[in-house]
Amino acid sequence: MTWHPGDDVVEVLRGPKPGGPGGVYRAFGETLRGLKTTFARIPEGPTTIQYPEEKVPVYPRFRGRHRLHRFEDTGLEKCVGCSLCAAACPSDCIRVVAAENTPEHRVSAGERYAAVYEINLSRCIFCGYCEVACPFDAITLGHDFEMSDYHRSDLIFTKEMLLTEPLERTPLRAEGE
Amino acid sequence: MPRPDRKTITFSIDGREVEAPEGTMLVDAAKLGDVEIPVFCYEPKLGAPVGACRMCLVEIEGIPKLQAGCATPVKDGMVVHTQTDKVRAAQNSVVEFLLVNHPLDCPVCDKGGECPLQDITFGWGRGRSRVVEPKRHFEKPLALSPLIAIDRERCILCYRCVRFSQEVSEDYQLVLQERGSESFVATFDGHPYVAPFSGNIIELCPVGALTSQPYRFRARPWDIEQSGSVCNLCPGQCNVSYTVRDDRVLRVLARDHHEVDDGWLCDRGRFAYQAMHVDERITAPMVRDGGVLREVTWERALEEAAKALGRAKGAVGAIAGGSTTNEEGFLLQRLVRETLGSPHVDSRASGALPIGLHAALSAPATQATVPDVEFAHAVLVLDTELVDDMPILDLRVRKGVRRNRVKLAVATSRPSSLDANAKAVARFAPGAGEAFVAALEAAIAGSPIGELAAAAGAEEDAVTAVADLLREAGEDVVIVWGERLTHGPRAVQAAQALLKVSSRLNPNPHPGAGLLEVPAGANARGLREVGVLPGIGPGLTEAAPGLDTPGIAAAAANGELPALYFLHTDPLRDLPDRATWQRALDRASTVIAHGAFLTEGLREFATVVFPTEAPAAKEGTLTHTDGRLQRMRQAIGHPGDSRSEWQVLAELSKRLGDDLQLFTAPMVYAQVVDSVPFYAGISLDDIGGVGVRWPAREAASAWPAGESAPVGLEAPAAAASPNGKLRVGTFRSVWAAPEVEASPALKFLAPKQRAELAPSDAARLGIGHGEHVLVGGVPAVAHLRTGTPEGTVFLEEGIEAAPAAAITDPLAEVTKA
Ligand code: SF4
Numbered sequence: 001m002t003w004h005p006g007d008d009v010v011e012v013l014r015g016p017k018p019g020g021p022g023g024v025y026r027a028f029g030e031t032l033r034g035l036k037t038t039f040a041r042i043p044e045g046p047t048t049i050q051y052p053e054e055k056v057p058v059y060p061r062f063r064g065r066h067r068l069h070r071f072e073d074t075g076l077e078k079c080v081g082c083s084l085c086a087a088a089c090p091s092d093c094i095r096v097v098a099a100e101n102t103p104e105h106r107v108s109a110g111e112r113y114a115a116v117y118e119i120n121l122s123r124c125i126f127c128g129y130c131e132v133a134c135p136f137d138a139i140t141l142g143h144d145f146e147m148s149d150y151h152r153s154d155l156i157f158t159k160e161m162l163l164t165e166p167l168e169r170t171p172l173r174a175e176g177e
Numbered sequence: 178m179p180r181p182d183r184k185t186i187t188f189s190i191d192g193r194e195v196e197a198p199e200g201t202m203l204v205d206a207a208k209l210g211d212v213e214i215p216v217f218c219y220e221p222k223l224g225a226p227v228g229a230c231r232m233c234l235v236e237i238e239g240i241p242k243l244q245a246g247c248a249t250p251v252k253d254g255m256v257v258h259t260q261t262d263k264v265r266a267a268q269n270s271v272v273e274f275l276l277v278n279h280p281l282d283c284p285v286c287d288k289g290g291e292c293p294l295q296d297i298t299f300g301w302g303r304g305r306s307r308v309v310e311p312k313r314h315f316e317k318p319l320a321l322s323p324l325i326a327i328d329r330e331r332c333i334l335c336y337r338c339v340r341f342s343q344e345v346s347e348d349y350q351l352v353l354q355e356r357g358s359e360s361f362v363a364t365f366d367g368h369p370y371v372a373p374f375s376g377n378i379i380e381l382c383p384v385g386a387l388t389s390q391p392y393r394f395r396a397r398p399w400d401i402e403q404s405g406s407v408c409n410l411c412p413g414q415c416n417v418s419y420t421v422r423d424d425r426v427l428r429v430l431a432r433d434h435h436e437v438d439d440g441w442l443c444d445r446g447r448f449a450y451q452a453m454h455v456d457e458r459i460t461a462p463m464v465r466d467g468g469v470l471r472e473v474t475w476e477r478a479l480e481e482a483a484k485a486l487g488r489a490k491g492a493v494g495a496i497a498g499g500s501t502t503n504e505e506g507f508l509l510q511r512l513v514r515e516t517l518g519s520p521h522v523d524s525r526a527s528g529a530l531p532i533g534l535h536a537a538l539s540a541p542a543t544q545a546t547v548p549d550v551e552f553a554h555a556v557l558v559l560d561t562e563l564v565d566d567m568p569i570l571d572l573r574v575r576k577g578v579r580r581n582r583v584k585l586a587v588a589t590s591r592p593s594s595l596d597a598n599a600k601a602v603a604r605f606a607p608g609a610g611e612a613f614v615a616a617l618e619a620a621i622a623g624s625p626i627g628e629l630a631a632a633a634g635a636e637e638d639a640v641t642a643v644a645d646l647l648r649e650a651g652e653d654v655v656i657v658w659g660e661r662l663t664h665g666p667r668a669v670q671a672a673q674a675l676l677k678v679s680s681r682l683n684p685n686p687h688p689g690a691g692l693l694e695v696p697a698g699a700n701a702r703g704l705r706e707v708g709v710l711p712g713i714g715p716g717l718t719e720a721a722p723g724l725d726t727p728g729i730a731a732a733a734a735n736g737e738l739p740a741l742y743f744l745h746t747d748p749l750r751d752l753p754d755r756a757t758w759q760r761a762l763d764r765a766s767t768v769i770a771h772g773a774f775l776t777e778g779l780r781e782f783a784t785v786v787f788p789t790e791a792p793a794a795k796e797g798t799l800t801h802t803d804g805r806l807q808r809m810r811q812a813i814g815h816p817g818d819s820r821s822e823w824q825v826l827a828e829l830s831k832r833l834g835d836d837l838q839l840f841t842a843p844m845v846y847a848q849v850v851d852s853v854p855f856y857a858g859i860s861l862d863d864i865g866g867v868g869v870r871w872p873a874r875e876a877a878s879a880w881p882a883g884e885s886a887p888v889g890l891e892a893p894a895a896a897a898s899p900n901g902k903l904r905v906g907t908f909r910s911v912w913a914a915p916e917v918e919a920s921p922a923l924k925f926l927a928p929k930q931r932a933e934l935a936p937s938d939a940a941r942l943g944i945g946h947g948e949h950v951l952v953g954g955v956p957a958v959a960h961l962r963t964g965t966p967e968g969t970v971f972l973e974e975g976i977e978a979a980p981a982a983a984i985t986d987p988l989a990e991v992t993k994a
């Protein structure tokens with residue numbers, strides 16, 4: 001059944017009817033036009049990136065795996081365990097349990113510190129809201145995106161894991177690259 | 178004073194016509210028109226407004242300056258604006274001023290996320306501050322007490338905490354020191370703020386200046402869930418809300434119920450939640466095996482218990498403690514009476530009363546309610562120390578006296594903390610309650626009382642003064658009487674005398690006056706109504722006569738009751754006459770107990786122990802002493818494969834051949850309602866979050882007729898004459914409870930045995946304050962207290978290390994240890 005567009009359509013564009021010269025053009029002309037692009041690229045050589053041997057550099061503002069930071073001078077954790085990141089997180093994947101600093105056991109600069117700080121990376125959507133929420137710049141999203149693992153539970157990153165530098169650094173895209 | 182009659186008036190706020198009761202403060206009246214006026218210092222529970230913070234400024238037509246909405250009563254035809262530029266500018270500035278010295282350290286502040294200062298700054302503030310000057314600094318955080326941390330930098334000087342201490346709990350400990358912006362909240366001499374109600378200031382503080390030490394940094398509002406329930410630690414049955422994170426209770430908040438707790442909690446109710454999660458708590462059933470209690474599977478424990486009970490059919494004694502719910506009490510009496518065919522169940526420490534007296538003492542017509550205490554013409558506090566027995570009612574009595582000029586009379590053996598508020602005070606010898614009430618009755622009737630007063634060990638003038646006050650105050654007289662009055666062998670006579678006093682004071686029973694009992698157990702009234710009494714079945718019906726608590730002890734000690742069942746009570750700790758109980762427990766071959774902690778009786782004698790659920794894990798109903806059915810709701814799960822206690826009781830019945838077909842807690846409740854006619858028609862939904870007072874419903878007509886008091890009272894038993902020795906009285910402090918000892922935060926309050934002596938007696942015996950003494954063989958520390966009647970010594974009950982229950986004589990010798 002042919003489709004009838006109705007009276008209010010001013011003009012309907014239709015391709016050439018099958019058979020005849022129109023058909024021949026469609027079989028060869030259009031195909032050749034496409035192949036022209038293909039052949040024109042041959043001299044440039046292959047551009048496939050050989051991941052994982054080779055890594056795509058990321059943009060500076062790429063949002064990858066989180067990092068928790070310490071003060072460079074004192075070595076104290078910047079995070080005070082305020083849970084604001086947990087409140088901001090849309091996928092509810094941060095868990096903070098705070099505790100109190102004592103003179104003998106000082107972990108952070110404020111009164112409280114995060115005794116437990118966990119991010120469930122299998123749930124994280126890398127929106128970066130936690131970074132925006134943090135009043136102390138204690139948490140930032142880094143550049144690492146290689147986080148696959150064999151067990152779901154291994155994707156729950158603890159405070160210690162988040163505080164250490166990643167083993168391998170993800171290359172950063174250079175200016176203008 | 179009777180409740181004031183308020184006219185309704187109409188005023189206009191932001192262009193809306195709103196109706197409100199005359200005299201309501203503007204901020205409250207505005208809420209009736211859905212207009213919010215921000216406040217900090219205003220808290221109607223604290224009494225008259227002070228207008229300290231100026232956050233509530235509004236514009237009232239006809240008054241050139243802005244007015245404090247919290248301190249301006251609404252009048253007919255008033256035109257109020259809260260949205261004008263002038264008001265907004267004022268609000269902006271007040272917030273800016275409040276923040277001049279505020280550190281804004283929200284990320285480390287425990288109030289963050291539930292802080293009125295955050296909310297109001299966000300909603301009514303300017304958004305930025307122009308103040309660049311340095312802020313004031315204090316050392317922080319400091320411990321105001323082991324339970325409360327104070328951060329003086331955050332204080333906005335709203336006076337709420339100070340007003341609570343001065344005008345509500347009247348412990349007069351908190352004060353503001355210095356002047357102006359230098360002011361800070363402190364105790365008079367830096368002493369820790371330890372008081373029975375101190376925790377309330379944490380909830381009152383509108384900023385993070387006062388925070389709870391046990392809750393410190395535990396969670397943020399978005400980490401937690403609130404779950405409403407009822408506190409089952411004392412007969413106050415305050416409405417509480419548990420803060421739960423990761424299936425653990427981290428905090429208890431008040432759930433304001435004007436007719437129960439007025440929005441306050443005592444510190445036991447507020448902090449004893451910690452005992453729910455300590456390691457000492459029993460979480461698995463135990464069976465005595467080769468002399469030691471060992472944790473076993475549920476199957477094994479139930480099997481052992483069922484077998485042992487089956488062997489002892491017809492000779493089982495069961496006692497329910499005060500924290501037992503109606504459902505558990507009902508199932509217990511059903512198990513013992515019907516399945517095991519033994520009539521010996523009780524829930525009172527001693528003194529069995531006939532149905533008629535129980536019915537008369539709690540009759541719906543003469544039942545006073547908790548708010549009645551606040552609006553009566555006169556209140557008599559009889560033989561109870563409210564701050565220990567029902568703390569929350571203590572605050573209500575103080576409120577009535579302070580705000581409504583209620584005339585208070587106190588008649589107790591031990592000096593009461595309410596003495597200072599009372600217009601008349603009478604003391605009588607410990608245990609001579611019956612004689613005192615008889616003397617009071619005679620005094621009210623205008624007969625001579627010389628002999629009776631002497632028998633009671635009371636001063637004639639004091640008795641007459643109390644009688645005169647009650648007789649002349651007005652028609653609304655509420656008698657708040659302690660269950661202790663009807664303990665002991667002369668319980669019946671004491672109850673009759675009390676009824677006689679009541680009928681003399683309230684010859685025409687009417688709402689707003691009557692009797693209000695302060696029972697010894699949290700759910701004592703509920704347990705009586707569901708039939709946990711000897712010879713009285715569910716709904717106060719006749720049942721086969723059985724032994725009462727002292728009878729059970731004696732029978733078991735003679736080897737007549739081989740099996741004993743204790744629901745939430747440890748007889749060695751909670752019940753009088755320790756020696757008999759020791760023999761009874763020793764003699765009984767089966768001792769089944771439900772308990773939360775391995776207290777002495779359980780540790781030494783129980784053969785099967787079932788774990789008591791944490792209060793927050795419990796589902797069930799309680800009956801408040803003024804007849805309000807309330808619901809405990811489950812807030813946390815049972816640890817491991819733990820079972821509810823009603824399930825244990827139902828399962829035992831089933832194994833003993835009486836399948837009750839109970840699968841859920843509401844099904845048990847349905848059976849309770851079926852057997853208690855005056856509960857008829859009250860569904861769990863009706864009870865809901867605020868409870869239902871059954872005496873105010875139609876089904877209350879099913880309450881049995883009370884025994885009317887006899888025309889003449891027989892001569893009461895006289896108090897023993899000291900004769901060189903001292904009369905021994907006992908009291909149970911609010912802190913003498915296993916959950917206080919088990920809570921890390923409250924432990925420091927767990928009492929040690931002390932002997933309260935009159936200074937004159939102490940001087941005669943050559944005993945100084947703080948010296949170690951022996952009272953009838955019980956070791957204690959002498960505590961000289963002025964006001965203690967001469968010839969009397971008071972010991973604390975419920976202390977495991979030095980049990981006052983070891984003394985059975987009314988007299989004892991006090992010697993230096
Ligand atoms: S990046 Fe987004 S989703 Fe992931 S943890 Fe942070 S807030 Fe949560």
Ligand code: SF4
Nearest residue numbers: 079080082083085134
């Ligand atoms: S990372 Fe930042 S926002 Fe999260 S808890 Fe720590 S300090 Fe607070």
Ligand code: SF4
Nearest residue numbers: 332333335336338382
């Ligand atoms: S400590 Fe809190 S309640 Fe007390 S005056 Fe300061 S802000 Fe008000």
Ligand code: SF4
Nearest residue numbers: 408411414415443446
């Ligand atoms: S007064 Fe009684 S019911 Fe209220 S919180 Fe304290 S212990 Fe619980």
Ligand code: FES
Nearest residue numbers: 218228230231247
């Ligand atoms: S709320 Fe009115 S002055 Fe504080």
